[in-house]
Amino acid sequence: MIYINGESISILLFFVGVYGLIARRNIIKSIMSISIMQVAVILYFVSANTAPGSIPPIGDIAQTLQVADPLPQALMITDIVIGIGVTAASLTMFIHLYHRFRSTNWQKIMKKRNRYD
Amino acid sequence: MINLHWVILLPIILGTVAKLISINTAKKIIALFQAALLVYVTQIFVDVRKNGTILENIGGWPDTIGITLRADLLASAMILLSCFLFLAMVIFVHNKNYADHLFFFLFLSLESLIIGIFLSNDLFNIFVLIEAATLIITILIMYKKANVAIYDGLMYFLINVVAMSFFLMGLGMLYKKIGVLDFYALETALSQVKDPQSLILPYAFMITAVSLKAALMPLFSWLPKAHGTPSAPSVVSAILSGLYVKTGIYVFLRLQIAFSPLIDTSELFMILGFVTAIAGFILALAQKDIKLLLAYSTVSQIGVIMIGINLDNPVAYWGGLYHLMNHAIFKSTLFLTAGMIISEYKTRNLNEVNGVFEHMPAVGVATILSILGIIGAPLFNGSISKYLIASGSSGTWIEYGLILINLGTIVVFIKYGQLLFGHSGKKETADSDILEKAVVLTLSILCFLGGIFGSQLIAILFNVDLTVDLRSYVIKMLLFFGSILLGLLIYRGLFKKTNRLAFINSFELGFNEMCLSITLFFAFIVIYLKIAF
Structure with a gap:
């Protein structure tokens, strides 16, 4: 079962997100798919740069021999914050969109939008 | 210090x-x-x-x-x-x-x-800055709160976030292989790598995102909606079209330089640039909305810049970069004047605007100067950069392709230029703000100065000596006048009465289709690289 590791699962998750973006017309599901992609990226960064048996770079690590690479983890804290911001902003915009167009469907909203032009 | x-x-x-x-x-x-x-x-x-x-x-x-x-x-x-x-x-x-x-x-x-x-x-830094810029631009293009604003904004935001997720995934893979995020450390590290196979996936992920940012052929459908939306103030459209798209090209350039010893895709991107330029002007011709026409023409000019920087020829490369600068100047002038015209005439329909020259003389002069810049008229800045790109491509099919692209640009701007002439039906001249007039006139005069002092400016800006050979320049200009005549004929014959390309507008890509085109582009790049290397 060596194939079930963080790396391959994260790539799988990433493309699950991409599938959701392509195949779902619901805007909330699109936003959820983007969140799934972001989680996949975070999982990739953290798991791909960790050697088996190493410990996270937190607390007193002076005695430990193997410590995981701290840089990806630091980067991913930034990415988690960005991810929350992106989700919050897009949900806010979605609520406004829903109030104006009364639909959650990309296709229907596009048709209604073009009527305004 | x-x-x-x-x-x-x-x-x-x-x-x-x-x-x-x-x-x-x-x-x-x-x-x-x-x-x-x-x-x-x-x-x-x-x-x-x-x-x-x-x-x-x-x-x-x-x-x-x-x-x-x-x-x-x-x-x-x-x-x-x-x-x-x-x-x-x-x-x-x-x-x-x-x-x-x-x-x-x-x-x-x-x-x-x-x-x-x-x-x-630093690549991660660029990712963070682009994400933040995406959010700010989303708010800015919804600023006037028009009816359609929220759809355009959400669309722009989500598409760009998806693209940046691709970028970050590629970044993760690259970091795993190489262990650095710094551009120049990356350059040295990549020159040590022997096998390009291991870098195909990260490269494909990142270049997909950057191509979307730079609005290349299958990935540009988000751009006109964002740059031409009614709710964006004209300064925002001008900055987006003039400057912000260039950040995509800039990151593209940096990535290509870093990866070029291993993965050289300049030929592919030159062809993509050519296709982008053609598609851009065809779509621009189909529009009747002033701002959308200008936005699609941005797509076309980006294609020209991509041809220039991917030709593998120093003259064309600097020509492409000079065209990037020139495009920033004349496209922002065009967007600013378009904003002034729209607020004066209270319509965005190209057919309903007439007699700008008579009604708003300063705006008319600024528009005509920047149109002369963008179509590459003699002595204007566009002619110098297009000349340099063309002379870098001499002897290949792309030289003729560039003539075709310029012909397309000319037809688009003959169509756009119709708003200058005729009678507006209004008596007195409009009293536009003096500062606005000063800004658009200064920018449009820069289009002229950029042409007269073209090679000097390039020498100052990029520290390279490129001389414009007078004889071939004259030949190019004769070609230009030929294209103008042909363009006028094409316009009179095909587009004056009816808009024959209007059917294109009915093929609009929704969100799902855009995501599909991102994925297909990514798959195409991976397969192309697997075969080529």
């Missing part, structure tokens, strides 16, 4: 502090600040030109560990251009009533982020 980080920090700090001052004082302070920043950036540029690249490690870390800012000649020329355009825009909005505290905060933050992208030397 010149500090690069202040150039990035100062606009955003001023944008925040301006909230405390009354808006009328704040506008004057911001305009003065922009002028001062321009002087400071010029100083940086002169320093880089004399003493070479400036490298600054923030936080005093050793090289390649901390965040580094790097101003080389290209980056400092780009920030010079950004500061100049932002100064022009700040003066332009001086008397507008939509320019309040929030607008200036967002606008100056956008300036900071754009300068940050140009100076940044």
